[in-house]
Amino acid sequence: MQIFRAHWMAPWFNHPFLASELTDHGVVLHLKRERHSVSWHELSAPPKLAQGRRLYRLHLYCTQGDIELGWLPKVVAESLYNAITLAWFRFQAARILPLAESCLKVLEQGYLRQSRWQQLQQLLTQASQFELQQAAINWATLTPPMGLSDREAAALGLMATLMAADDTWREQCCADYCQQMLADFSDLFDSLEAHPLTPAQRLACVVDEDHNLVLAGAGCGKTSVMTARAAFLVASQQANPEDLLLLAFGNEAAAEMAERLAQQPTTRTVKTSTFHALGLMILSKVNGHTPRLSPLAQQESARIQAFAQWLEQLCSEDEDYNLRLQNWLRLHRFQVVPQPDYRRVAREWAPIVTALKLYGEPEPADLSSELAEQLTLVLPLLHRYQHSLAEQGHIDFDDMIEQATELVRQGRFTVPWRYILVDEFQDISAPRAALLQALRDAVPELSLFCVGDDWQAIYRFSGADVTLTTRFAEYFGASRVTKLDKTFRFNNQIEQVASRFVQRNPEQLPKTLTTHLRSNSPSVHVLPVDSNSQIDAISRLLGQVAAEQPQASVYVLARFRFSLPDEAQLVAWRRRFPSLNIAVHTLHGAKGKEADHVIILGLSRGKYGFPPEQSATALLDILLPEAETFLHAEERRLFYVGLTRARQQVFLLADQQIPSTFVKELSGGGYPGVSKWE
Numbered sequence: 001m002q003i004f005r006a007h008w009m010a011p012w013f014n015h016p017f018l019a020s021e022l023t024d025h026g027v028v029l030h031l032k033r034e035r036h037s038v039s040w041h042e043l044s045a046p047p048k049l050a051q052g053r054r055l056y057r058l059h060l061y062c063t064q065g066d067i068e069l070g071w072l073p074k075v076v077a078e079s080l081y082n083a084i085t086l087a088w089f090r091f092q093a094a095r096i097l098p099l100a101e102s103c104l105k106v107l108e109q110g111y112l113r114q115s116r117w118q119q120l121q122q123l124l125t126q127a128s129q130f131e132l133q134q135a136a137i138n139w140a141t142l143t144p145p146m147g148l149s150d151r152e153a154a155a156l157g158l159m160a161t162l163m164a165a166d167d168t169w170r171e172q173c174c175a176d177y178c179q180q181m182l183a184d185f186s187d188l189f190d191s192l193e194a195h196p197l198t199p200a201q202r203l204a205c206v207v208d209e210d211h212n213l214v215l216a217g218a219g220c221g222k223t224s225v226m227t228a229r230a231a232f233l234v235a236s237q238q239a240n241p242e243d244l245l246l247l248a249f250g251n252e253a254a255a256e257m258a259e260r261l262a263q264q265p266t267t268r269t270v271k272t273s274t275f276h277a278l279g280l281m282i283l284s285k286v287n288g289h290t291p292r293l294s295p296l297a298q299q300e301s302a303r304i305q306a307f308a309q310w311l312e313q314l315c316s317e318d319e320d321y322n323l324r325l326q327n328w329l330r331l332h333r334f335q336v337v338p339q340p341d342y343r344r345v346a347r348e349w350a351p352i353v354t355a356l357k358l359y360g361e362p363e364p365a366d367l368s369s370e371l372a373e374q375l376t377l378v379l380p381l382l383h384r385y386q387h388s389l390a391e392q393g394h395i396d397f398d399d400m401i402e403q404a405t406e407l408v409r410q411g412r413f414t415v416p417w418r419y420i421l422v423d424e425f426q427d428i429s430a431p432r433a434a435l436l437q438a439l440r441d442a443v444p445e446l447s448l449f450c451v452g453d454d455w456q457a458i459y460r461f462s463g464a465d466v467t468l469t470t471r472f473a474e475y476f477g478a479s480r481v482t483k484l485d486k487t488f489r490f491n492n493q494i495e496q497v498a499s500r501f502v503q504r505n506p507e508q509l510p511k512t513l514t515t516h517l518r519s520n521s522p523s524v525h526v527l528p529v530d531s532n533s534q535i536d537a538i539s540r541l542l543g544q545v546a547a548e549q550p551q552a553s554v555y556v557l558a559r560f561r562f563s564l565p566d567e568a569q570l571v572a573w574r575r576r577f578p579s580l581n582i583a584v585h586t587l588h589g590a591k592g593k594e595a596d597h598v599i600i601l602g603l604s605r606g607k608y609g610f611p612p613e614q615s616a617t618a619l620l621d622i623l624l625p626e627a628e629t630f631l632h633a634e635e636r637r638l639f640y641v642g643l644t645r646a647r648q649q650v651f652l653l654a655d656q657q658i659p660s661t662f663v664k665e666l667s668g669g670g671y672p673g674v675s676k677w678e
């Protein structure tokens with residue numbers, strides 16, 4: 001054991017300190033008549049060396065009161081100082097090591113998500129609660145001495161960094177992570193698709209907050225980003241394929257995603273599902289049997305049929321109901337004689353019944369007397385519907401999502417995923433968002449990745465709530481929003497028209513889209529036609545397209561299914577223009593699809609025009625979440641969806657006598673990208 005002695009003259013001057021020695025436990029001070037031990041534990045900081053006129057003093061910071069060792073010759077003072085400093089740092093490093101290793105484990109998980117950041121802060125706080133002294137040490141201000149092992153130095157360095165870390169440091173960590181991933185996986189992003197991903201698409205794939213929202217414009221490659229993120233997570237070994245779940249709303253979209261994932265060997269086994277299939281799977285797994293889904297839920301036609309029958313029954317059983325219904329129908333210009341068109345009423349009221357079930361009855365104060373009357377007419381339909389489900393032991397999709405959410409909340413379903421990716425997020429409803437939130441809460445490290453475009457939110461009538469997108473962070477908490485603003489589908493001419501049109505509603509999130517394709521001439525054409533000559537006009541347009549671009553694809557779109565050309569007409573066109581790829585869709589059905597040319601028909605005013613002027617939706621409006629103040633807000637977005645299906649040109653067949661207000665707006669000046677054909 002090395003002894004560090006004070007100057008031989010110390011006792012002569014009655015100085016009590018004679019010598020010191022270092023042990024594993026601390027410093028032993030040899031005083032005149034006794035020995036005094038100071039454990040490493042009691043030293044709250046490294047020692048400090050001070051030079052006197054000829055001799056040195058060493059200051060020890062002790063929790064019981066500071067101690068000064070005087071009368072030290074220079075060589076002794078320096079070596080004692082070095083020895084105590086090194087031993088003190090070693091002692092602290094040994095104490096800190098488990099904490100440093102726990103912090104490192106959090107950091108090694110990758111992107112420093114808000115939840116991981118909180119975990120780190122908790123670790124540091126917990127440690128300082130146990131080790132009060134340690135909390136008082138300001139590691140950031142201390143410089144560790146030479147002689148520490150790499151491990152000790154790293155632990156102390158990490159502590160110094162973490163104790164000084166703030167939000168800016170976290171941001172920097174996230175940015176560094178992204179930069180590293182972008183560099184490491186640039187080959188993957190170059191080669192995954194037929195085209196290399198853009199910088200914005202790549203960034204969207206690697207950002208990995210607890211909740212991620214990718215806000216995109218039409219045609220900006222949302223599907224490419226969904227599948228590329230899945231491939232990236234697997235390639236970077238942050239996830240195995242079975243850790244991932246990709247969710248879509250419709251079967252077709254889920255199937256398309258599955259097909260795209262199957263093209264990569266690493267993502268072939270990634271699970272894709274619709275929300276409904278997910279709900280069904282959760283219920284079946286937990287309950288041990290498949291729930292009995294009502295045919296009324298599965299087939300719209302069956303539901304309408306049942307509602308129509310119940311309306312008829314209600315009228316025949318209850319004369320008062322019959323009279324009130326007839327009055328209401330007359331007032332709203334529905335057919336009443338020879339007898340009411342119950343099917344039509346059923347079709348219009350079905351979404352009201354769904355909304356009533358989902359969101360409950362509105363406050364009476366919110367209803368005019370006319371709407372209150374309508375409510376009393378609709379409520380018996382809801383009661384019969386619920387009664388019929390209960391009687392048959394059936395559930396519908398809303399029940400299924402609600403029950404699945406409850407099972408996840410109760411911990412009865414073991415959530416196997418760590419990454420959930422959701423397509424078309426703008427169309428999510430509150431119950432589906434609650435299911436996502438429950439899944440997320442069940443697995444602390446689960447990250448949500450939602451891709452959507454608030455400009456294309458078109459399912460409010462069936463309960464979708466676009467504010468879950470526009471106020472994503474308020475709903476889900478710690479989030480990061482990335483944007484895709486380069487569209488590959490359409491040219492600048494279509495973009496200018498469509499973006500200006502949709503942004504007339506100031507509630508839409510502002511976006512500036514750039515286009516990959518450019519054109520100098522207008523690409524949105526308004527063709528005034530007589531309502532009876534729409535088919536001829538389409539035939540002429542198809543002929544024109546076939547002559548100029550024989551292999552082109554053409555969509556014929558309409559607001560309502562019954563406005564679309566029938567199957568026989570489609571077959572006739574396909575025969576006449578065999579090289580063209582012609583398809584007909586409702587505007588809702590065309591969502592997510594694209595064609596070279598788009599023809600939109602039925603652009604008139606009236607109850608079944610576009611936008612439809614239907615007073616019957618007033619009650620629905622009150623029931624649905626967050627009524628929109630801008631007139632025809634959702635129809636405007638639907639029109640935007642129609643415009644943005646086209647890669648090259650859009651043809652708007654405007655009713656010559658009563659043109660749609662949307663078309664009047666487009667052709668009335670203010671939209672330089674629109675050409676008007678006479």
Ligand SMILES: Nc1ncnc2c1ncn2[C@@H]1O[C@H](COP(=O)(O)OP(=O)(O)OP(=O)(O)O)[C@@H](O)[C@H]1O
Nearest residue numbers: 195196197198218219220221222223224488489592
């Ligand atoms: N980085 C890219 N380079 C070139 N083309 C791309 C790129 N990313 C996507 N595309 C192409 O852009 C088109 C639109 O992509 P996609 O259908 O994924 O868009 P989207 O954002 O889902 O559109 P929407 O919301 O309108 O349905 C597709 O033809 C796709 O191949």
